[in-house]
Amino acid sequence: MLRASLFCLALTTLLFPSYGLAVDHTKDPLAEVKQRVQEKKAILLDVREQKEWDEGHLKDAVLLPLSKIQSGTELKDAVKDLKKDTLIYCHCRAGRRALTAAEQLIKQGYDVRALKPGYEELLKAGFDKAGDSKNSK
Numbered sequence: 495m496l497r498a499s500l501f502c503l504a505l506t507t508l509l510f511p512s513y514g515l516a517v518d519h520t521k522d523p524l525a526e527v528k529q530r531v532q533e534k535k536a537i538l539l540d541v542r543e544q545k546e547w548d549e550g551h552l553k554d555a556v557l558l559p560l561s562k563i564q565s566g567t568e569l570k571d572a573v574k575d576l577k578k579d580t581l582i583y584c585h586c587r588a589g590r591r592a593l594t595a596a597e598q599l600i601k602q603g604y605d606v607r608a609l610k611p612g613y614e615e616l617l618k619a620g621f622d623k624a625g626d627s628k629n630s631k
Contacts (some may be wrong), residue, residue, distance in 0.1 A: 517597040519589060519609035524619045527583050527609065536581035538621075539606075541595040542613065546587065552613070553622040560591045563598045578603050585609040585616060 520527075530536035531554050540547060540555040547557045562572040576582065582604055584592045589610040596608035609616070617623055 501613065502543060504617065517593050519610035520583070522607060524609075524611065524616070524621075526622060528619075530581065531583070536583055537576075539576075539582050539584040539595070540585050540613075541586050541591050546613075550613070551624050552585075552616060553624045553626075555585075555623075555624070558595075560586070560595050563595050573602060573604075575600070576604060577602060578605070580605070582606045583609055587612045587614075 527536070527538075531538045538552060538555045539563060540551055540557050541560045541563065542551075542557075543559045544557070547559075551557065556575075558572055558576075565572075576599075580601065582605060584595045584599070585608075586595075587591045589608070589612055592608035592610075596606040599606045611619060
């Protein structure tokens with residue numbers, strides 16, 4: 495019985511290599527995420543689409559839409575500015591696209607953690623909105 499189970503697991507891993515790469519939302523506290531981003535120890539990657547970004551985005555975020563991450567032909571160009579030795583926190587509107595983006599980027603060798611809170615929740619948690627007058631110096 496144990497041999498059969500191990501065989502099935504091995505076969506599944508061979509046939510579906512991403513099967514073992516179950517990405518979950520990070521447990522990192524938002525205060526820690528915010529501090530790491532402010533200290534340039536991590537980047538905040540917004541994986542929403544351009545239209546959503548244009549309607550409002552976080553001050554320290556970098557835009558890389560999920561559609562570009564998923565596009566095989568555009569992926570290499572889209573990630574050219576990301577550094578593999580930098581921690582990446584990705585976010586979207588509700589958390590689902592962040593998981594998908596994290597999984598794709600992890601496969602490319604990046605250290606990525608998906609945030610469950612979306613854009614609006616991050617604003618409520620104290621992340622600064624780009625263009626707010628309170629952010630102007």
